[in-house]
Amino acid sequence: MEISGIRYTRIYIDIFREVFGVFYKNKIPALNDIETYFKNHEARILKDLLKDQIQKKIIDRGVPIVGFSIPFAQQFIPALILAYEIKNKMHDVHICFGGPVITLLSDQYLKDLIRTSPIDSCVKYDGEIPLLKLLNFILHGKPIDEPNCFLSNKSSVLTPIVFKSFRVRTASQRHKHNRLQKKNIKQLPMETPIPIAQSTGCYWGQCSFCDYINLHVDKVYRSRPVKDIIDDIKYYIDMGFSNFRMLAEAIPPRHANEIANNLTTNNIDIKWHSFLRVDNGFSINMLEAMNKSGFSCTVGMEHSNNCALKILNKGYNQKIIRKFFEKIRIASLSENHLNIIVGMPGITYAQEMETLEFCKEYTDIFNQFKCSIFTLTNTSEMGKNPQKYGIIINEDGKANKFNSHGRISSINFYDPNGMTSEEKHEILKLYEQLNQELRSQIRFNGYRNLILTARTGAYLEDIYFIFDRLSLQQMVNLNTNNNDGYFVVNMSASRRHQVIIDKKLSDMINIFKDKKFNFKDIIEFTTDENIALQYLKEMVNGSLVNVV
Structure with a gap:
């Protein structure tokens, strides 16, 4: 699910695994059970988390077609929740589902899903050419000649439901x-x-x-x-x-x-x-x-x-x-x-x-x-x-x-x-x-356990650190309140390497991000050795820094 228009970019929300537990426990629901997920606490959190992005990237721009690529079964319910949210605010928007999960679902399930949900169409297998034809159909009224295309009278116009890209591309x-x-x-x-x-x-x-x-x-x-x-x-x-x-x-x-x-x-x-x-x-x-x-x-x-x-x-x-x-x-x-x-x-x-x-x-x-x-x-x-x-x-x-x-x-x-x-x-x-x-x-360099078990900074002063550039460039602002902003850092190596950092720590990162620093520098910034030790452990535990 990527609403910024960038394909293949993964945004992990595993940091909220406990909060979004229902999405992990349930994968592909029966059609008559889907509605129960839209009213629960997890759905409200998800909608609140992304409402500003939906407003800015989709609604304010008047986007005519919104596509969801769903690689994993656990993303299916969140995708439906967001699709309902978008459709409720933009009745004329065309919503298309695709990706591996959609490819592996049965044609009958997808037909029934579209008849009972805000989804207007689905693409199975390779999606680029069918999606292009769908765009030309929606925006310019060009007929769709894609084979194996199911049609439905969901609206006054025959709307493509399931594209099955059987054609072998050159x-x-x-x-x-x-x-x-x-x-x-x-x-x-x-x-x-x-x-x-x-x-x-x-x-x-x-x-x-x-x-x-x-x-x-x-x-x-x-x-x-x-x-x-x-x-x-x-x-x-x-x-x-x-x-x-x-x-x-x-x-x-x-x-x-x-x-x-x-x-x-x-x-x-x-x-x-x-x-x-x-x-x-x-x-x-x-x-x-x-x-x-x-x-x-x-x-x-x-x-x-x-x-x-x-x-x-x-x-x-x-x-x-x-x-x-x-x-x-x-x-x-x-x-x-x-x-x-x-x-x-x-x-x-x-x-x-x-x-x-x-x-x-x-x-x-x-x-x-x-x-x-x-x-x-x-x-x-x-x-x-x-x-x-x-x-x-x-x-x-x-x-x-x-x-x-x-x-x-x-x-x-x-x-x-x-x-x-x-x-x-x-x-x-x-x-x-x-x-x-x-x-x-x-x-x-073998210092990880020493740092994480340290009770004081007595043995840490000679260790120098530098922030991991790729990690810092993956910070995502999760709070619209500029005075109390929080960030989640998505690590490329492991989903467990994701941490939430507070505003003060993010300010420290901005100061030291392009230079080497040691524990004394952190104390000088925080003015408190205990807080400095806490911040250093958070940075090491979240793999935000490297030892140099």
Whole structure:
């Protein structure tokens, strides 16, 4: 949900997780339950939080069409709440929903949703061309020739409801609709990671747990021409950006190598990041070329246990993983991330601990381990054939499986040979501890625990700090009262690294943001050692500063 017109920009509100608890506990509701969410306390908070932005960015400007891109199921209810709020104030505005969640919902659910809500249309799969045609229809009355378009007499004019972009676009079409307009990104910090579309689909496409392949209508892997990708990068470089994220399920060896060599040959000095799968096709020479071009990666290993890897149908075993990681180590690729899935069917606590210990062997090449609990979905291979994997669907899971509004809902299941919920969350905590230790080493030179446990500043005076520029540039004013403003800082490394700071601390940040400072400087500003220590701990705990 992005009302400023910038695609792909994520605004986290996890700092309000307790306040907005209902949005996390409930995902895709039954149609007759939707209205109950509009009157609760969480809905009022959300509307109050964004009412000024809605007024300035949409209502005052008379915006004719408002689009919501919904990547995650937990955003569906908040999107509906905001859609109702906008529609109540602008009766003639056209509201369109799109994104992965909409793509995975059934056509029937979307038709019924539009008939009973302020939503006027939905776009499934690739949305750029259907959205352009929708704009021409709404603004200029041009007929829509998009195939597989459902029509409804919701108003006096036949209004498009669900666009299903089944048409395979050519490389030139993909290129034309991939760039963000300059006027929409000129306010972004130069360090902001800019998305570059590398491919659609997955070149492996056989993982038993994965539902992502359903986001692409024909489930065929298609990569963009390297020249188009390089041209996109140059387009953003001309505006001052130098940090890029490839939008891909996983980039294959040959394509990654071609991009890297092209960047190096053209002396393009950037940082770029993409997902990789464990793949023997990556040679040391390839990885060295990628490293030279400014590359870093997130590897979707998921697990190191051979039994788990077989269940997940990853196509490799632990021996292959070790060989791949050794190549990364030799190529000096560093500051990478590793994805881990906890709680696969039949996997025990002891086996999960083995994977954790395996990960600790590679902290020189991975500085963050992204851990999540296994989710069973309806149209994954596991969801279709649970008995094959020893999964027992709970009674409420069976109801959910056949009343899931499409492919979006997870299935509750019983795993007699696997871990308990408590054990799964214990494993998550252990990974978070490991991540915290790595952050402390990298960002704070090992001083993090000393600072956070300090009762006085006696041992802190010789430590010098500097504010993290990217963090400061992501501060968002949450209060319209200038005399009592608060800020939330959204950290790129972890959603847990989000803090609220008061007006006085924000004033201190403005004073010290471009220079080194120590604990004595903080005392001088606050005139109170206890308050200075409190502020320093808040800044360290929120990863606002680095030790220099």
